[in-house]
Amino acid sequence: MKNSFIVSSLLDNDFYKFTMQNAVIKLFPLVKAKYKFINRGQHSFPKNFDKILKENLNKMAYLKLSNEERTYLEKFCPYLDSSYLDFLDKYQYNPKEVNISQKGKNIQMNIEGAWSSTILWEVPLMAIISELYYKLTGAIPISNKKIIILTKKKIKKYKKLNVKIGEYGTRRRFSYQVHKLILKILIEEGYPIFIGSSNVHFSHIYSIKPIGTLGHEWIMFHAAKYGFNIADRIAMENWIKIYKKNLGIALSDTYTSPIFFQNFNKKLANTFKGVRHDSGDPISFIKETIKHYKKFKINPIKKKIIFSDNLNPCKVANISSFCKKKINPYFGIGTHFTNDVGLSPMNMVIKMDKTLPVIEKKNKNNWISVVKLSNVEEKSTGKKNMIFLAKKNLHL
Structure with missing residues (x-):
């Protein structure tokens, strides 16, 4: 179990993460971001889940874009220009950006760093959490x-x-x-x-x-x-x-x-x-x-x-x-x-929680909480006071 390598390619991620990363680098290269794990399904995590999760994240630091993968992106995604692909060539996951802790059966996780760097964590992290959860709880899928x-x-x-x-x-x-x-x-x-x-x-x-x-x-x-x-x-x-x-x-x-x-x-x-x-x-x-x-x-x-x-x-x-x-x-x-294998799929999200849109030496900690107001209440995310403020501003 400990040697499993769940994410083995830098490209094992959703496409929109790369398209957004490209846009962030071009327009907002200095912006910082914080993300937060939300356990919507109130799942109980087994003992030492945090440690095994960390082992998997540490392995992700070794992932690199291969020449073959770059050639694929050049051919199939021509709107990702060479300056971005040069960036991706040098990109490495930095596990220090992810902070994981476990208290009893609860997992807490925060991600913090440059938006251009942290933006790629969300999807592979969730894929790892999901796969580890089923393995470590001994869940048996259909054949x-x-x-x-x-x-x-x-x-x-x-x-x-x-x-x-x-x-x-x-x-x-x-x-x-x-x-x-x-x-x-x-x-x-x-x-x-x-x-x-x-x-x-x-x-x-x-x-x-x-x-x-x-x-x-x-x-x-x-x-x-x-x-x-x-x-x-x-x-x-x-x-x-x-x-x-x-x-x-x-x-x-x-x-x-x-x-x-x-x-x-x-x-x-x-x-x-x-x-x-x-x-x-x-x-x-x-x-x-x-x-x-x-x-x-x-x-x-x-x-x-x-x-x-x-x-x-x-x-x-x-x-x-x-x-x-x-x-x-x-x-x-x-x-x-x-994930239609005879078991309940996990209900969890990782969402941007705060951003530092203007970097000034004087105001190092002017983080702004971000909010999503979905069309349905349970899909909204953000701090209650910010959700209230957003609704007031938008007359909702």
């Missing part, structure tokens, strides 16, 4: 044979619905091996509905293009720097500065969808290829999105909505049927692919 049968059944259902699906399941996967197996089946059996994986390492192994754009922390930082009211707009404008018309999917629920739509002006609505739905009622969101595009005389059928909120075939069927001939739906399926 690989059953996993294959189950995955093929799901693919059949999605094919019958004729929907486009992607795999987004790195952070809460049961294990690296199960993840690899699921992707192999998706690639072999999923044509033409399977559009790719958010995991860059597996995308490299199978020579496919990784999928993803940006995450909530990009907008949360902009709120700390520029204010809650205009965070969505400035975050999108800054994204366009870096990527022009590439990677053009706007994230809609960092400060609730109504606030997002106030910021999603005609220019942005035209420039971005579509929007991502990650919380709240999908049907209401579809109606609101279509109404918003029509207000600007934009034909919604030329736009996309990426759905990524805890999906399964039943939810996908309802959403795709409602979208028909109105707007183009795409579905990012996470845990329901990579």
Whole structure:
């Protein structure tokens, strides 16, 4: 157990972490960030979990981008320029940025350092926590044979619905091996509905293009720097500065969808290829999105909505049927692919907690708490007083 190496490639991470890292280096190279582990499922961690977790993190310091991986990124992700790939060539995880402690059955974890460096920790850390948790608690999954049968059944259902699906399941996967197996089946059996994986390492192994754009922390930082009211707009404008018309999917629920739509002006609505739905009622969101595009005389059928909120075939069927001939739906399926092994998936997140947007010698400790106000209460994160302040500012 102690010698297991759960994350063995620098690219074993979600694609949007690299796209955001590139943007951070270009626009906010001096910014610092703090992240916090949130045990939403109140999981009880076994004895010495913190020590074994630390051993795995220490091994990550030796991960380096290989020449082959760099060549893959140059070919499949041309919008990641050579200056960024040079940065990634030299990048190494720094385990000193991660502070882990265990009291009884509770784990506490904080990450702190330059945003450009700490941004890559979240996804592989969660993947390691998930895999270690099942191993150390002696959880027994269904057999690989059953996993294959189950995955093929799901693919059949999605094919019958004729929907486009992607795999987004790195952070809460049961294990690296199960993840690899699921992707192999998706690639072999999923044509033409399977559009790719958010995991860059597996995308490299199978020579496919990784999928993803940006995450909530990009907008949360902009709120700390520029204010809650205009965070969505400035975050999108800054994204366009870096990527022009590439990677053009706007994230809609960092400060609730109504606030997002106030910021999603005609220019942005035209420039971005579509929007991502990650919380709240999908049907209401579809109606609101279509109404918003029509207000600007934009034909919604030329736009996309990426759905990524805890999906399964039943939810996908309802959403795709409602979208028909109105707007183009795409579905990012996470845990329901990579951790459907007869056990309960873990419910945990690692979220940006604070940022230091302006570095001044006089004000070394002017950390600003960041907040996410999802469309549903339980997905919101941040300190209670800051959530209250954000809601007051936004008249929510």
